Structure formats: structure tokens, C-alpha cells
Amino acid sequence: MIPGRWWRPAPRNPPHQAITDRTDPFLPTGYVVSHTGPVWAEPFSVGISGYFHGNVFIGSPAYRLTGAGGGVPRAVESLRLSELLDPRHRVVPFVGREDEQRSLWRWLDPPHAGLRSVRLMYAPGGQGKTRLADRVGATAQEAGWTVLHASCEPLTPEPRSGPSGGSDNDGALLVVVDYADRWPAGALPSLLTDPLLHGGGQVRVLLLARSPGYWWAGLRSWLTGVGMPADEFPLPPLAADPQARRRLFRVAVDRFASLLPDARPAEVVVPRLTDPAYGTALAVQLAALVAVDVSRLAGSTAPSSLVDLYGHLIGRETAHWQKLRRAGVTTSPTQQLDLAVVTATLAGPVADDAAGEILRCAGAEPTTIRALLTDHTACYPSYDQESVLEPLRPDRWGEAYLALAVAGHDWWSRHPPRSWAAGVARALLRAADLEPATAAGVRARALTVLSEVATEWRHVATRVLLPALRADPALATAAGGAVLATIVDLPDMDVELLAAIEPHLPPGRHSDFDLVARRITGRLVEYRLPRCGDDAERARLHIDYGRRLARAGDRHAAQAALDRAVAAAEAARAADPGPTTAVLLAWALHLRGHRLAAVNRSAEALASVERAVEILDFLAGDDPAYRFRLAETLDNLGIRLAEVGRHPEAEVAARRSVKLFSADAPSPAGEVGRAAALTNLSAIKAHQGRADSALRTARRAARLWRRLSDEQPAVYLPELALTLNTLGLRYAESGRLEEAVKATAESEEIYRELVDCNPVVFELDLAAVLANLSGHLWRLNRRAEALRTHAEAERIFTRWGGADPEVFSPHLREVRQNLARMVAEQTPVYLYRWEPGAGSFGS
Template structure:
């Protein structure tokens, strides 16, 4: 983070030719208190350093395992020709931003391959960055990373991607996508992981659909399929390089049998080569099995500790037995600040006190210098060797060729490291992750260490995070009982970092349980639970399939046993409706929701305490489904009923029902607003915002999204009531909240962010800031465009609306030529939508045609404008005759706009017909809701009269209209003097014009004389 304050700074500071990851805050010329809230990015970005780190012969001979570390580059990269060709094509692709997951088991050579790709990119002038996940920044760490950007292109390397929280990876991808959008930088993100399990499909879907980032994955193939080098060739080449590093003469090193599965990884072959060379140097028989190779190299570590402990100069105080425990602990915890390392050694039973721990830490640092100098406790690398240390130190591995490594203290030390403190320690997530990875290859670690830990301390697994939980489910032959212990601790609702893991655990348990039960009720329950869980992970198609299974079974059961299966059927129908709605199928969702409402209503009649809350939820969903389908008058009834139920419930139990009460109030406000009843909508909308603000103050993680929704709705109501200046503050606040939410969970919040940005743009336009309004609307349109590519059913209508708004705002900002393309796109999309769902989209299609007509006229394309106007006029007739459920306020406004277009195109008869029809609609609406629609009726009466004057037709009717408009404006002026005084003045001018047209010039002169007097008084 970069900060500078105060007006005394004469020279501005800036970052040039670099990218800042974090907060860059400049404050100047301020007074009073300033509060800055900072959210540190959970990762650190640094320039990749691929230069080899020198290693002396002495250090190599003392600690041979260091020769395996990629940083020393002892064995040159070789082979992998096919994968390198694929990666080169990916790097050179046309996509502006692309991400690729490269996955394989540990030791397959992912890191070395990534280093080769980064070296090739750097040679071509690219910037290359290394990104590291930092769940708990250490003292002194930078809250911001500033890295150079060269050549307009960057390769970003992300290791251990499957261990990152989903929110952190999505946040990084969001920032990199923004980097391209703002600077035009070409971005390639190469992610390395051991698996592409549950975590990857969900992340890839979000990155693709929500962020517009091209994503792909590739399993790193077996060596024989990926290069001309075979295992023997790799062994011989590596042995020669290791011999040189150890200052040995060249020799024909004996090659063991490398055909087994255990030698399918590059690292396993290199470890065998190193063990062969070093054992020969010591006059020992080289190990030939995978486990004995690891054991040999680990015994060399023990010998290194003994050597340091016994030598006279710079001797290591800690004996080898202590160092053994310390290296096991450090391999589990990973690099930690010194204070945390002290506590770890005490908890693991290695040190009696923090003071004693300091000497051990210093000794360990001598053996394993940390890569990050701000930490200690560098783990044993490579990862595979560190995991083997834990496994071979733990009794029970059953490998009789391994000796001198098992320690009876290992299980207790691991348990102490994780369970001594009342709360999970800061290293809990890292240690648990290493245990899970070790258990995937070593069954005895799973059975004797990991599973007992989970059974006794299940919260440790939850602390490890979603990525590790997901990997846990993939342990071969995992005991379902272990997952069942974790199940009750999973979040009841949505959770960005645990949704995928929850779905994975539920999926594994559902499969297991379905194969062990023939009870239809239990099968239905399992399907319903699975539908709920996978829906939270964003897998709506899978959710719909499971919900359908649950509905089918419960429907059969309820026929013979209504109690309790009708309740379960209603729940499953709700899940089915929700997934269908999320997939953009509102008509199908409505069928399911209506059936669920009917069931709950009947049940609530006999047992209201049990069923009324659920009925209210379903009524809220029903209102939403009806609104989406354009049946807004019908949506009002369910919305009002839900509010009534929740108001009663919240009075007796506010803790349980206030959130749902606020939701129902918010939905009622929306229903009233879209019906044009803005005055009525304001009260429930404001009440909902107040409740949610109080809830968000105590529990922001749960209630901030709802607060943003209410703030948006409140701003819309204020704008519709002519209070645009007041509307700007809540609308800006809503957009700010949703931007932060979308950075951590795009799948859930990007659509909402687009809605807030559109509202913000509309607000800025309403106060005359047309140029400033363009950025939020353009960003919203970009979001919806990406979403619509993968889910058009859910997002195309929103894209059409945004394109229409963008065209209008560009036109108002004086960018007429740019306005044409979005106006055409809006009309094109609405045309397709109206063909399949006229009830919902014909009125919007009419509005888009009028907007397009206006854009064409401003560009002088009169012929095309006239064609669109005539089509709009024909559509208006069709709507009036065949579609009584049309959104009447929007239709009336569109007709008023159509009148303007037709007048400019010298089509007076059609213009007059549009004006007359608009007046008739506003009159009907005002009869039902005068507070909402009398101002619109007055405006329509006035414009009808003005149109009659312009075409010199229907002047007696025009006189009646303008006189009625004057009466309305006179009464409205009593309530809102500022708003309606000016309109009253202009309406009198039209009255004078009508009187002139009727030949009543004396009366017209009197009116104009009065207007002159009013104008003179106003000027004084």
C-alpha cells in the first residue's frame, strides 16, 4: 500500500510502467477525520526469478536433497516436447486474457516445466510474475506488490492453485482481467496443481462465464507420451549431472527397474538417480524401490544433522533427534513468523519453552535457510520428500525395506501441533493440507493419523478451507464415516470458499448412501439435500436433475402418505423452481413454485406455526417468477401476502424472521415500483433498507448483499419520485458494496453488480451528468454480455436493456455515432425475445425501436428512422389490441417517445394517434393510482394538445386536454411547488397556442400577457 497525505506535498507521486496489487491511496488537502478501510489481497505478486542458485560441492555432499530443488537447476530441463508445443500455442493464442490449469501428481515436473515456459516468455520480452497465496501476512510484509510491466504482455505463474481458496483465485483473475481492460495488457495465467477435481470445474465456469476469461486445463502426460526421453534416459542424464555437482568421476551408474507406477514422475526418477550416485559414493548398495529411495535420502538428512551437531566449528546445538522432530513440524506448518514457530515447537513437544525454542529455530535455519527471510521454519523440499519424511517417520507404513526412520513420537507430535491450543493455531490450515496430501499416497497416515484427528477435532478440517476439504474427499477409499463427521459443521447456506467442498462432500456421501439404501423416502431426502448443496456451488443443471428426482419420489409417496411427504414435496419443488429460475426458465419455475405454494397453503390452514414461514418464502418466490414473466399486477398479491405474514412473525420472533421480513418488504417495493406506484413503494423499500442496515452492522458477511439490494431499490424509488439528487447516495453505496462482493464471488454477485452499475448510470444521467454516466453502464453491459454467452436465457434480456440505456446515454452525451450500435443491438435482442415471449418483451421491443429511431434521426438517416417508426407504430396497435397484460406505464412512455419521433419524421396522423393512446393509458392508470400517475396524465394531456396545435387538427379536443392539464398541474403544485410551477407555466403557453388556433386571439393575448408578468416577476 502506498500512502501520502497533506497539502504540503508540492510534487505528486505516481507509479509508472508498473502494476500495483493492493491499495494505492493519495489524500491531499483534507480536513477533519479520515478513515481508510483496506482489504489486503490474499496473495503476493513478485517478479519471477529463474536464475539458478549456486550450490557448493561441500553443501551438496552434506545434504544431497538440495540437488533436487528446482531453484538450483542442477539437471537441465529436457523432454516434454509435446507439452511445450501446446503451451507455446496457448501463450501465442489470440485471446487477450487466458488461464490454463496444468495438473499432475506431485513430482511430475510441473514447476520445472513452468520455469521453462517463463524463461521462453521472458526471452520474448514478456513480464513474468510469481503469485503466492498469503492467508496470514507476516509482520513486515508488504500490503501491496508493485511489479514491472514490460512489453504489454505478462505471464502469471500460480503454484498450488488447488490449495488456494476459490475467492482468492477469483479475486486474482478479476484483477488480471481488469489489467487487460484498462491497459490493454495481454495476460496468460498458468496455474499448477495436483488435481483438477471438484474445485476446478466450478472455478473454470466462474472465470469463463462471469469474468470472460478463456480457461482450459491439461493433465501433464506420462513421460513416454510427452517426449522422446524414456525413464532410463532421464535417469542416466540426471545421474551424470548429480555426479558433476558432487565432484565425482563419470561412471556407468546402475539403472534400477523403473517400469513401476511409482517411477512415473520425473522427480521419482531424479530421486532414484541421486540416491544411486550418492550411495555409490559411500560404498553402499543403491536403493531400487520408490520407498527405499526416499528413505535413503532422508537418512542422508539425518546424517547431515548429526554432522552439524558433532563438528567443532559452528556446531549445531540441537541433537539429531530434536532436529528430526523439528523438520517434521516445519514441513507441516510451512514458513512461519518466529513467534509462531516458537509456539509450534512447544505444542509439538519439541521444546519446553519459547526460550528453548529459539535455539532450535536458529539451528533449523542453519539446515534449511528460508526462501522468505521474514519467516523461519522452511519445510523440507521437494514436497514429495517432505511428505515421505512424515509418512516414513510414522509407524505402520509396512515397508520392510525402510529402517531407522520410524519414531513412536510422530503421531503425538502431529496431534500436539494441531490440538494443543483451544483454538486452531495459525498453521492449522497448512499442516492439515500437508497431512491430506501425504495421506493420498500413504494409507497408514490416513488411517492412523488423519482420520483420528478429524474424528476428535473435526473443526480442524473446516479450518483448512474448501480446497483441502475437496482434496480430502479424493483420498482413495476414504472412510465415509469421516465425511459424515464433517457434514454437520458445513455451512447451512452459501459460503464462497466452502460451497465447492460442501458439494463434493455431499456428492460423495449421497453416492455412498444411495447405494446402501432402498428406502424411497431416504433416497428422496438425499436427492433434495444434494440439489440444495450443488446449487450453492453454482451447478444449477446438476441441482435441477437432483431436485427432479426428489420431486418425483416425494410425489409418489405423498399420494399414499400425505403426512409428512407433502411438506418434503413442497421443499423439493422450491429447490426445483429456484434452479430453473437460475437457469433462465421462469415459466417452468412458475409451475413448480405455484404447486409448492398450493401445498404449503393447505398445510398452513391446519398448522400455521409450522408452515406459514415457508408459505411466505414461496409467496416471495412466486411474486418474483410472475414479475419476470411480465405479469406484474398478478405478482402484487403474493408479495403483499408475504409481507403480512412476515410482519406478524417478526413481531414475536425478530431474530428468526427479520431478514425474511426485510426480503418480503423489498420485493413488495419492487412490485409496486414497476407498477408505477412509487409513493406506495417508498415506504416498504425504505423500511427494508433500515432493517438490513442494522442487520449488516452486526453480521456483514451474511447481510451486506441484501443491504445493497435494498439501497438499489431505495434509489430507484427516489428517482422515480423526482428526487434524483437524493437517489445518488444510496445507489453509489450499493454499487460499492456489490463491487467488493463480486471481487470475491463473481458467480453470486456479478449480475447484481451489473444491475447496480446500471442504476448508478441512470442516476448520474438523471442529474445531467451524461458523460460520467457512461462508464458504469458500459461496464454493466460488458458484464452482462459475458454472462449471456454461457447463459442467454438468464441474461440476454438484461443485456438488451443495458444496450438500450447505453445508446440513450451516448446520444445525450453528444456521441450520436457511437449510440447507434448499442441501440441496434437492443432492438435485435428484444425482437428475438418478443418472438418467444411476447407477454414479457413486446413492450420493451417497442421501446427499443423508438430509441433506435431517435438515434437514426440524429444521424440524418431519415429513411431507416421512418421504417423503425412505422414498425413501432404497428407494434403499438398490436399491443393495444392483443396484449392487455403489457407493462402499461412503459407502454405509455414509449408511445409518448414515439409521438416525438413521428412528429420529426413528418408523420402527424400517426403522432397524434400515439399521443392520444398514451393519454388514454395514463388516464386509466391514474384512476387506479392517482398519486403515481396524475403527473404523467397531466404531461400526456399537455403533449396531446401541443401535438394538435402542431398538426392543426382536433383543436377543440386539444382545448379540453390543456384545460384539464392545467387543473391537474394546479393541484399538483400545491404538493410540490418547485417541480410543477415550471410545468404549469409551459402548459399556459400551450393554452395560448390552442386559443390562437381556434381563432380566440383576445383570450390568447390575455394568457400571454399574464405569462409575461409572471416571467418579469421571476427575473426580478
């Protein structure tokens, strides 16, 4: 390993997609969609990964790994007052957490967690997560472990410090990941599949986060699927009761008094520690720091509220700037430094070449920017010495500083807000006139910080964040699905704003947004349905919600929503017979067919789709405008007929679908429909024993899907994966087993990328591909690989079978029967139900 470099995991297979400069209109600004996957490079060549926005430019790597203690420590005596609270400086001696340390050491112990394990440690900000992880890491390092820190700061430069310890990973490795809940989708799975974590020794990954949101549910499911145990470790309050708080307060007072000149610890007044505001370690240490500082000032009284404690620190920061200016160390006036601090809290840390742009965007005078940046760095030196605009640490302190700067809080008389602060926040959210890469990162970080602050300080939500989103609803997607989920849960989020955000959600499948899109659509449907007096509109609402539910993997709820859509469409057609309501009913029936099939109700699915075809067949006879819908529904019908064994009829329907999709002038929608129909036609031909013809059709489909996925990978990559699985089966049926393995392995690789972000939707498809791949490997006498691959498929089906036996137990029975045949050294039976039909794109 080269110390201090950015790392990406090595690919299991060669690259499977090309870089394109097409813009995905539903790609959030500056946010990497993990469907595209990383782009790999051979040794000593350049790998490009990043954002596409008009012209292609290079974005930021997924993560970096650095050795514990990689930053250059500063002397405690050089720290300003508020820096004494920063957990990275370890000023206050570590107190308590004996039970938690023992629990973490048991987790590190090999007999308790196996070779590799992941643990999420979560607690509100200020509860001591970083200090505890630091403590455990230091002890682990003394015991011979290699300890690395993983970070994901998109605008910081490449660090020079490198991983400590050896690089061959023969020994035990602990990786600590702070802010895990802020990582972009796909970045954590990329880290967890890094080759560094899969050497020969023990590996433990400790994730730190404020809460286990839906990001963790998806990640944990994926971890289970790849055989890496994962658990949660809710960190209880360090200062849970007054006695513990008093102990922590006294330790902190003694330490701060030893560092601050003229301190009089005997005169320190203990605050009312029974107040729930002192429930975090940071709050108690803040109270101790302010109490010691006040003891140095004759006639002063220590503040009593948490807000006033932060206000005291703000006053001391201002005094620190003025002292430096009088000494000639800095030249910037107080208001300019204040603006730089607010900007750094929202956008930092960043590389030096971006910092000037960002300060200009925030409203700093262009002629003073270089001096201001130098002065801010003098006041707030970077921890890693490689970036500038270092934000206030710890995070809670920076968030309080920002919140008190924004007008609208209840403490105006004691902590006057800055009239320009809200404008700075809005300017950074717009990020106008910044370079595209810089603008993308600034928007994402500012939105992330504001969403966190808004959960604790309501006026920031009502005065800054939500008005900014009302002015530009597209901004809501700028930092990804997890941040949008935080925003959606704000108390002042109203349905009008949700409705404004809704059009900016990806209209189709999008792994990072599928779950939060379901929540937004659900809340809007709940609001709109009672106010909707039109059956046709009700049907459309149920259709939209059903599609969102299906993309989020909620199969039963999606099927129920489409049942309601069909009922509403029936009522609309009865009240107003005509082509419009007839097409609406046909569309609802068509979609319900997909949803019924997804829960193994094949006969009902077929009946629903047959009705849809009957309606559209009648309409298309008079008006070619309905041909496209008929083609899509015929494709669906072919799948449903094949599922119940009516293969000759299925082929007739599939051929009609291909013909209709090919009848009109070429169009993107027609190409998508034709590719799906060809994929399904290939499977139907194979069912009838026509291996060579099936293979030719599958290859045609794969060429179409590959071109489409190269152009829009975030949209079409799942269909390419599905078709490659079909292609592998066709190769195997023709005796071309090496080609079967190659195609199926590429399908597996794509599905693993998709499962990284949404295991609920894609994990069963991955299991199906693994089961088929194991059969190909077995026939090539690669028996050990075949059994390992098959075992992973069985684990996935077993887990899903336990969660929903009615739907998934048949798959589990079949995979076990297949294994029995393999062990008996018979030719494995390929289960065609594991060849999922290419879904109609509109479905």
C-alpha cells in the same frame, strides 16, 4: 509501488460494509470467506482483513508479489545432498521441454493471446512445473519482461525483497503463481484484479498446480466473464519413455558427480528406467543423485525402488545432522531434529515468533525449543531468509519423508517409522493452546499437506488423516472447499465419516463450500435413499439435496430433486394425513416453485406455490406456529404472480407476507423474511407505476439487508446486492439517476466478489445488474461507459445461452433488444425479469 509489500487491488467503489466482531459459526477455522470481500483503506491508512473468532484480530493478507529471484541464492557447494534436488537452486541443467517452451512463448506473444491472458499449467508433483516456469521466466526477463512471483503463505512474514523492474507496468508483465490449487477462495481473483495487472502493457499470468480441480472450473468461468482469456496446459511427462529418462539421468549424473567429492560416475549403475515409478523428472534425478552418492561408498549398492531411494536420503539427512553436532555447529539430538523436520513439513514455513509455539504444540521439550529452532535453521536455512521451519523441498521429498515417518507402510524393516510421528500430525491438526491466528494457519496447512500425502500414501489416510477427522469432523472445513474435495475423494473415505462431516458444512449458501457440499450430500443421499423406508424421510433427503444443488448452480438437477421431494411428500401425506406431513408437502411445493422459476417454467412454479399457500393457510388458521412458513410462502407467491403479470394479486400476497413477518416479536429469522418481502413488494409496486411508494419500500429493505450483511456478510451479502439492484431501479424510475448509478454500482461490486468464488450461482445476477447499470449510465449521457457495461452483460448472457438455450436465450434476446434501443438513443427499457426476487432464506 513500495518493494516487497503485500498487495490488494484498489476498489472500484467505496467500501460497502463494516467490520464486525460477530462470529460466523460456519466460518471454517482460520479460513477467510471471500463473501466478506477485502476491506480497503485509503493511502497511508491501515486496512484490516482477516479472521473473526470471538475477539477481532488481524489475519494474513491475500497474497504477496515479489520479484523473480528475490531470495538470496546460496552457493551450490553449501547445499546438502537432498537440496541438490530443489528446483529453486537450478542445480541440474535444464533439459528438454523444447516444444513446451515454444508453446509458452507463443502464449506470451501479443498476437496470440491479446493484452491479458491466464494459463494453467498442471502436472503431478515432480514433473518439472517449477523449473519450466523458471526457465520461461528467466528468458522473458532477458527479453525485457517484468517477472513477478505471487505467493499465498499465511504464516510467513512480510518479505523484504521487492518486485524487479519498474513499477508503472508500462511494459510486459509475467506473473507466476505456484500452488495455485492451494490458494484460498477469492485470493486468486483478488490477484487477477490487482491494478498492477491492469496497466498499459501485456500481462500474462501462469498458474502452476497439480491438477485442474473444480477450483479451476469456477475461476476459468469467472475469467471469461471479466474478459480475460484463460486456457489449460497439461504438462506431459519429461521422462515419458526410457530414452528420455536415460538422457535426463546421464545429464543429472554428470552434474551431481561434478559437485560430490570422490564420486565415480563411471561406476554408476543405471537403474531399470522402464519402471513406471521413474515417470517424473524428480524420480529420475533422485535416482541419479543416489546412484552418484552410492558410487562414493565402497561396497554399497544403489537402491532399486523409489521408496528406497527416499530412504537413502533419509539416512543421509541423519548423517548430516550427526556431522554438524560432532562439529559443534548444532547441539540438538537426532530425534529432536527429526521431530522439527516433520513439524516443518506439516506447518512451515512460519514467522519466528510463531515457530516456538508450533514446536511446543508438536511435543518438543520447552527448555530445548530455542536451541532446536536454531539448529533446524542451521540445517535447513530459509530460502527467503525471513522465515524459519523451512520444509523439505521439493514437496515430493517432504511428503515421502513424512509418509515414511508414519507407521503403517510396507517398508518397515528398511525404513523404521517413528512412533511419535502420527501424534505430531494429530497435535498440529488440533493446534491446541496456540494463538488463534497461528492455530488457524497451522490447522489449514497441516490438513492441506496431509490430504496431499494421503492421495499417494494410503497408510497416512488410514492411520492419521481419517482418524483425526473421525475424532473431530469439524476439522474437515479448516482449509477450505478445495482441500475438503481432495479428502472426500480418498479411497478410504466412508459414508459414516461423510455423515459426520455433513453437519459442519454451512447450512446455507457459502460460495467456497457450495460445490463440495453438493458432492457430499449427493453421496449421502445415494447411500441413504435405498435404506429409507419412510416417505417423509425420503422427501427430506430430496429437499436437502435439491437445496444443495441449487446453491451449487445446478438448476435442472435441483428442480428434478424437488419434483421427487414433492412426490415423496404426497405419498407421506396420503399414508399419514396430519399437520406434520401437510407442512412437509407445503415446504416441498414452495421450494419447487423457486426451482421451476429458475428454469423459466413460470406457470408451473406459480401452481406449485399456490398449492403450498393453500395448505399453510388452512393450518395457520388453527395454529400460529405455522405463520412463519406461511409468510415465506406468500412472499414466494408474490414473486410468482408478478412473473406472470398478475400484479394486483402479487401485491396482496406480498403485503400479507410483510404483515405476518412483522406480527411476532422481533427475531433474526423474522428480520430476514421481512427484508426479502419488502424487496419483492417494492418491485411489485413499481410494476404498477407507483414509483415513490416503491422507492420508499426498497429503501426500507436495503437498510435491513445492510444491517444483516454487516453482521453476517458471508450469509446475507448476496441479498444486499440483489436489493441494491432493486433500489437502483427505483431511483431511476423516480428520476434520481446519480443515486441509481451509485446503488447499482455497489450491487455490481458485491456480485463481482461473489462471482469470484461461484460464477455458476452468481454470474447471471451480475449480468442482470450490468444490463441495468448500462441503462442508468446511458440516461446520464455516459454513453461509452454504458456500452462497455452492456457489452459485458451480453457476453455473459451469450455464454450461458449457448450452454442452456431453453433457460437463458430469452435473456440474451432481451439484452440485445435493449442495446438496439440504446443505440437508437431511446430510453432503455428496464427488464423487470432482471430484478430477481429476494429468495426466501430457507430456500
